[in-house]
């Protein structure tokens with residue numbers, strides 16, 4: 001592992017590179033929104049061109065997925081160096097859109113492919129993800145299989161050199177804008193519940209795949225119902241062994257949780273920290289402290305929880321000493337990240353009073369409307385990637401070693 005002075009010199013290089021390469025036309029632009037595909041169509045030509053230049057420059061450095069091997073589009077860097085890149089991009093008020101542009105690609109599909117993929121599969125799929133050119137979705141959940149995922153019933157039948165998929169997936173994030181899908185399917189109906197499942201990869205642009213976007217409470221439609229009617233997945237795109245998809249997906253879900261711990265990678269700069277917002281809306285007393293004492297205490301508690309969460313996530317990363325380590329600790333971090341983020345959104349709304357409940361109209365500033373939507377979409381954090389309660393089950397069983405009682409496993 002690199003020492004402190006090597007890391008500092010790497011930091012200086014990154015800082016210089018970002019200053020020289022982040023396109024001026026993107027300053028202050030909501031790049032996360034653009035990368036997520038929601039507001040891309042409304043962006044100006046100048047912003048779209050800037051975004052493409054920035055994507056290409058990051059991809060050439062291998063910084064879309066910095067820890068992946070260079071031969072697969074990464075930069076072969078350590079986790080700590082990848083953190084430095086994220087931190088310096090964040091410090092510069094910029095944003096690395098590539099992970100976001102790939103949907104589930106960089107955070108989940110790629111790491112699982114690196115572990116389970118054949119050489120041919122890695123060569124075929126990884127570069128397109130690391131460069132931000134190919135977006136992936138994941139077809140795991142079904143109407144009757146969410147927390148109890150192994151109850152899934154979408155079938156894949158052997159047709160010689162390909163599988164024919166039939167069934168319905170639901171809550172498939174980004175399905176309508178993705179080029180590829182990783183799907184969990186039943187390949188042996190006679191085997192035990194978790195034994196007859198396989199993980200296949202298939203292109204989304206084909207006749208047998210139909211997506212119907214679902215509208216969310218926050219007003220956007222980031223996910224879909226996905227229907228497979230004789231959809232085709234090539235045999236060469238079976239990830240892991242036939243009927244061993246449960247091992248593959250367990251690993252994939254660990255990577256998902258890891259990406260939702262909020263401890264690593266990129267985040268947007270807080271346009272207005274919560275205490276500054278509170279001073280603006282609630283006012284200050286004679287000593288300059290926030291006027292509402294009770295609110296002040298709850299604000300401080302949220303800051304302390306956020307700091308404790310961030311430092312714990314950092315310690316766990318450091319203890320892993322550069323290994324690509326995903327463990328049951330990710331369940332703890334996912335839940336604490338959820339609690340801190342949802343608590344912060346509640347506080348923001350409370351601070352803003354009636355300005356915090358607007359949906360549209362001239363009476364509300366753009367950022368006020370954004371905060372309402374953020375509060376609503378944040379509700380999903382305790383559901384996606386395995387619900388809050390299911391994470392608590394994992395913590396009780398795999399971290400605390402408590403006996404299995406109500407949960408199925």
Ligand SMILES: Cc1cc2nc3c(=O)[nH]c(=O)nc-3n(C[C@H](O)[C@H](O)[C@H](O)COP(=O)(O)OP(=O)(O)OC[C@H]3O[C@@H](n4cnc5c(N)ncnc54)[C@H](O)[C@@H]3O)c2cc1C
Pocket residue numbers: 137138139140141142145146147148170171172173174223380383384385386387388389390393406407408
């Ligand atoms: C924004 C968002 C994006 C998503 N993206 C995707 C995606 O891209 N691909 C995909 O496949 N899925 C996706 N999902 C689906 C997500 O994985 C499921 O919603 C989640 O696993 C819960 O399943 P469910 O909705 O069927 O709820 P259920 O499993 O029916 O759970 C309902 C309630 O019961 C509780 N519960 C269930 N079992 C237990 C238990 N054993 N012990 C204690 N409590 C329990 C849950 O905590 C929950 O409160 C997404 C969901 C959201 C909200």
